[in-house]
Amino acid sequence: MSTLEIKDLHVSIETEQGVKEILKGVTLTVKTGETHAIMGPNGSGKSTLASTIAGHPRYTVTSGSITLDGEDVLAMSVDERARAGLFLAMQYPVEVPGVTMTNFLRTAKTAIDGKAPAIRTWTKEVKEAMAQLRIDADFAQRNVNEGFSGGEKKRVEILQLELFKPKFAILDETDSGLDVDALKVVSEGVNRAHAAGNMGTLLITHYTRILRYIKPEFVHVFVDGKIAEQGGPELADRLEEEGYDRYLAGAGSAVQA
Amino acid sequence: MTEVKEEKARIGAPSIAGFTEEGESLSPAPAAAGPLGGDASKSHSHGGGYGIPDSSRAGRLTSYRLADFPELKGTEEEWRFTPLRRLGGLHKDGLDGAAPGVAVDAPQQVRVETVGRDDSRIGSAGIPEDRVSANAWEHFAEATVITVPSGAQLEDRILVTMTGNGLAAAAQHVVLIAEADARAVVVLNHQGQAVVSENVEIVVGDRAELTVVSLQEWSDDSVHLSSQQVKVGRDAKVKHVAISLGGSVVRLTPTVRFAQPGGEAEIFGLYFADAGQHLEHRTFVDHAQPNCVSNVLYKGALQGKDARTVWVGDVLIQKQAEGTDSYEKNQNLVLTDGCRADSVPNLEIETGLIEGAGHASATGRFDDEHLFYLMARGIPEDVARRLVVRGFLNEIIQKIGVPAIEEHLTEAVERELDAGDN
Numbered sequence A: 001m002s003t004l005e006i007k008d009l010h011v012s013i014e015t016e017q018g019v020k021e022i023l024k025g026v027t028l029t030v031k032t033g034e035t036h037a038i039m040g041p042n043g044s045g046k047s048t049l050a051s052t053i054a055g056h057p058r059y060t061v062t063s064g065s066i067t068l069d070g071e072d073v074l075a076m077s078v079d080e081r082a083r084a085g086l087f088l089a090m091q092y093p094v095e096v097p098g099v100t101m102t103n104f105l106r107t108a109k110t111a112i113d114g115k116a117p118a119i120r121t122w123t124k125e126v127k128e129a130m131a132q133l134r135i136d137a138d139f140a141q142r143n144v145n146e147g148f149s150g151g152e153k154k155r156v157e158i159l160q161l162e163l164f165k166p167k168f169a170i171l172d173e174t175d176s177g178l179d180v181d182a183l184k185v186v187s188e189g190v191n192r193a194h195a196a197g198n199m200g201t202l203l204i205t206h207y208t209r210i211l212r213y214i215k216p217e218f219v220h221v222f223v224d225g226k227i228a229e230q231g232g233p234e235l236a237d238r239l240e241e242e243g244y245d246r247y248l249a250g251a252g253s254a255v256q257a
Numbered sequence B: 001m002t003e004v005k006e007e008k009a010r011i012g013a014p015s016i017a018g019f020t021e022e023g024e025s026l027s028p029a030p031a032a033a034g035p036l037g038g039d040a041s042k043s044h045s046h047g048g049g050y051g052i053p054d055s056s057r058a059g060r061l062t063s064y065r066l067a068d069f070p071e072l073k074g075t076e077e078e079w080r081f082t083p084l085r086r087l088g089g090l091h092k093d094g095l096d097g098a099a100p101g102v103a104v105d106a107p108q109q110v111r112v113e114t115v116g117r118d119d120s121r122i123g124s125a126g127i128p129e130d131r132v133s134a135n136a137w138e139h140f141a142e143a144t145v146i147t148v149p150s151g152a153q154l155e156d157r158i159l160v161t162m163t164g165n166g167l168a169a170a171a172q173h174v175v176l177i178a179e180a181d182a183r184a185v186v187v188l189n190h191q192g193q194a195v196v197s198e199n200v201e202i203v204v205g206d207r208a209e210l211t212v213v214s215l216q217e218w219s220d221d222s223v224h225l226s227s228q229q230v231k232v233g234r235d236a237k238v239k240h241v242a243i244s245l246g247g248s249v250v251r252l253t254p255t256v257r258f259a260q261p262g263g264e265a266e267i268f269g270l271y272f273a274d275a276g277q278h279l280e281h282r283t284f285v286d287h288a289q290p291n292c293v294s295n296v297l298y299k300g301a302l303q304g305k306d307a308r309t310v311w312v313g314d315v316l317i318q319k320q321a322e323g324t325d326s327y328e329k330n331q332n333l334v335l336t337d338g339c340r341a342d343s344v345p346n347l348e349i350e351t352g353l354i355e356g357a358g359h360a361s362a363t364g365r366f367d368d369e370h371l372f373y374l375m376a377r378g379i380p381e382d383v384a385r386r387l388v389v390r391g392f393l394n395e396i397i398q399k400i401g402v403p404a405i406e407e408h409l410t411e412a413v414e415r416e417l418d419a420g421d422n
């Protein structure tokens, strides 16, 4: 079993107006096998948390820690984090012109495993995973995310999740922009990864509809760069009914969103 | 990661990250007729009775005679980016050096001839449009004429290797003719050490399909200025690919002129400039006939101190060129500090009755978002960097359609990347 531990994390970014603190002390522990949902209003810092875990250079950790089985994640480069077993399904996956999906998937798999996958079984595995996620076979020859629709990009993120088999997956609004069928297909993918890989999941979402398919044990409410409340799945239902108003009263700066 | 202070990664930007994209799809608008510019020598051979402003591409002086062109100052519009001092005298008089040796490897049906200046086929594709080109025209001793006979469908490419053998300023002349209904691929392979002004005339006969790849892999101290004029026949197809990798100064001016209706031109280019290199490409598509299609795509990478590239893309859609469909795009990828890429699309449209005309130009820093995405999948930075640059340039390589050249270029790009690591 593995543990991803975030302790009193403070993160800021540089803006034109100067340094701005976005995460103001986040503490969260995820173990493999668990699913944690993170919900919260726009601009509350959910993506910031996800990107900071993945190591995006724009975010500066000013204090606190992130460890993976005791190892200091913050000391690792972006690629080291991925190889250590962290995976971020991005809210806005980037288009990488000129690099084909096939080439990209193989290169990444090779990097993560430390050796090239056996070509025969790998090709088959990719094909099957694509079929299960209802991704057209010709996507393999297309450039990474280039011209993919919003929903297609999200499916391709989950395709990678299934192929790379990380210890911890952070899904940043993977459900946004998905139609009903796609939501189901994508959720099934996440659940397969869970069942197969003994994976821990941090699921960032605005909607409870994905929680019909992916069952979280824990729900955290993110407000103004902090976790304002934690609970079980019932908390998600309450949020859907009541919204975030009661957290926002007096919450301060993040409310503009 | 690359430090790009001024345009730090915009996380979550759903656009193509890293490119400051400039482009538009112009809705055709009839251009105002201006006065016919200058004296008779200034009007182009294709000029009809209508007026073309002097600033128009069509108003540019053309002549076979060096003396008709004023001496260059470097401030002229078409020379303003070119380092004249580094041209080894190609813009002055007297190109008396030995021209690079020409070796042709061609299938049997192809006629390969070395001819004198008075050969009737010389001048069949165009008239020099600048002083350096006219200088070569005045000084070349003999020309190589390569003819693909009418109807011939060549499986193998024609390989023309030009090997320079010194830095004495020289003139070169090549004529490529694909007769009616012929299909062929010609590779012009420029290598060795040279200071040369070259005219390449390319005649694509009616319904012919011709691919010309001009490969510049000169020594580091070479200077190569090349005017490559393509005349496209009725319903003919031409693909012109410029690949510039080696040389101190390389300046190519590919011109494609539709002589009959129904032609199609794909005009591609790839360049990779290292420290100190000046690689300049000026494409010109002259839509002088109705119902022709042109597509220009040039991509370049730059790395190292004072690596310099220029792309200027002129497209002229003349009044009579109804039904024209034209697009041009240039993208540059700046890999290190101290490089400069200029990118200037010029589109002149004289008729409203066209299918489309658009241009785009983008110069991007090597993008942090690309890098982050790939690294977040476990790919180490150097591997990711190569993957992206390779990917960026591959778009052109994949379009060449000549496997041997594609392989060669893939390796050449690897070598450029290796050089950048040192």
Ligand SMILES: Nc1ncnc2c1ncn2[C@@H]1O[C@H](COP(=O)(O)OP(=O)(O)OP(=O)(O)O)[C@@H](O)[C@H]1O
Residues within 6 Å of the ligand: A013, A014, A015, A016, A020, A022, A040, A041, A042, A043, A044, A045, A046, A047, A048, A049, A091, A254
């Ligand atoms: N470059 C920037 N300049 C200024 N503020 C920024 C910048 N990048 C992020 N922020 C701010 O940081 C805060 C947190 O953003 P983040 O993307 O983490 O929110 P989020 O919770 O993921 O929101 P959403 O639900 O809309 O995805 C927001 O207020 C955002 O405006």
Ligand SMILES: [Mg+2]
Residues within 6 Å of the ligand: A046, A047, A048, A091, A172, A173
């Ligand atoms: Mg977000």
